[in-house]
Amino acid sequence: MTDAPGAARDAYRPYRPHRLRTTRAMRRLVAETRLHPGDLVLPLFVKEGLDAPVPIKAMPGQVQHTEETLADAVRAAADAGVGGVMLFGIPAERDATGSAGDDPDGILQRALRASREVSDEALAAGGTGVVVMADTCLDEFTDHGHCGLLDEQGRVDNDATLERYASMAVAQATAGADVVAPSGMMDGQVEVIREALDRAGFTDVSVLAYSAKYASAFYGPFREAVDSALQGDRRTYQMDAGNLREGLREADLDLAEGADMVMVKPAGSYLDVLAAVAERSEVPVAAYQVSGEYAMIEAAAAHGWIDREAAIDESVLGIKRAGADVILTYWALEIAGRLTKGPR
Numbered sequence: 001m002t003d004a005p006g007a008a009r010d011a012y013r014p015y016r017p018h019r020l021r022t023t024r025a026m027r028r029l030v031a032e033t034r035l036h037p038g039d040l041v042l043p044l045f046v047k048e049g050l051d052a053p054v055p056i057k058a059m060p061g062q063v064q065h066t067e068e069t070l071a072d073a074v075r076a077a078a079d080a081g082v083g084g085v086m087l088f089g090i091p092a093e094r095d096a097t098g099s100a101g102d103d104p105d106g107i108l109q110r111a112l113r114a115s116r117e118v119s120d121e122a123l124a125a126g127g128t129g130v131v132v133m134a135d136t137c138l139d140e141f142t143d144h145g146h147c148g149l150l151d152e153q154g155r156v157d158n159d160a161t162l163e164r165y166a167s168m169a170v171a172q173a174t175a176g177a178d179v180v181a182p183s184g185m186m187d188g189q190v191e192v193i194r195e196a197l198d199r200a201g202f203t204d205v206s207v208l209a210y211s212a213k214y215a216s217a218f219y220g221p222f223r224e225a226v227d228s229a230l231q232g233d234r235r236t237y238q239m240d241a242g243n244l245r246e247g248l249r250e251a252d253l254d255l256a257e258g259a260d261m262v263m264v265k266p267a268g269s270y271l272d273v274l275a276a277v278a279e280r281s282e283v284p285v286a287a288y289q290v291s292g293e294y295a296m297i298e299a300a301a302a303h304g305w306i307d308r309e310a311a312i313d314e315s316v317l318g319i320k321r322a323g324a325d326v327i328l329t330y331w332a333l334e335i336a337g338r339l340t341k342g343p344r
Helices: 007-011 017-021 024-029 067-080 107-124 158-175 189-199 217-225 245-256 268-280 291-302 308-321 332-341
Strands: 040-047 063-065 084-090 131-136 179-182 206-213 261-265 285-288 326-328
Touching: 017 024, 040 067, 040 107, 040 332, 063 067, 067 084, 067 107, 067 332, 084 107, 107 131, 107 158, 131 158, 158 179, 158 189, 179 189, 189 206, 206 245, 206 268, 217 291, 245 261, 245 268, 261 268, 268 285, 268 308, 291 308, 308 326, 308 332
Parallel strands: 040 063, 040 084, 040 326, 084 131, 131 179, 179 206, 206 261, 261 285, 285 326
Antiparallel strands: none
């Protein structure tokens, strides 16, 4: 032990953190958190009756697909090694019960069959294909835009909605979905869907539960993407932004009901919830980087205020670092194309 000048500084010389940051190759070697194309899921919108894709103004670079261009997008995802696709269908006609949602020949079921065919072709050609996922919710199919059936007072009827979800899940599995994803936040939805799938013989189809889905301001652009008919909000069945413990209870309930995966949505503003769910979950945890998160980065980059690619990659890496095993992001294809280059 000595009080000589510089002694304390010398004691720390064996560890100099910047040595591990000197080159891109070094940073890649010691990275604690890594993204892989297989971690990513690409959300896709398909609209009935289109002759050509329709750009989504609030989500630059994203479109409402025709059935033909949807198949092309799924093929591109498979070629890029993206882990999965999540399909949202937009019907030509809507009604109070969302009858197009479980119509065997409805737009979402047709899209699922086409996606299943593309994935199977990729697998047969020596690739891995993609996991085909379906949004199991009524909001795209109802003329009132809510995620469930309404009672005489105009409130969402939880138990009546469960019957519709069960029917939708079976229709989606029949059409080729690997994963059904109930996103409506109805109490008991996972158990009812699991039982319906098992009764129908779809014991291998997985349930991805939107467990902690918050009533968020960041869903705005999505409403344009699915031509939402919603008036008002969904605060009576989606979660309040201030509640973390409630999100954990919701995840625990879904796990107890047999969820194969659980999700936190949105991702960016709820990384604390995501981390807490990931710490307690024994099944894979997904997070959805939603439309508003996408739109903000695209808008800021369009004005030259941020480095677009760096902001995209950092935002998704943060979701992964917080504990997500699976990340739904509209940038899935783009990110997959960059991952082989390594960190900056």
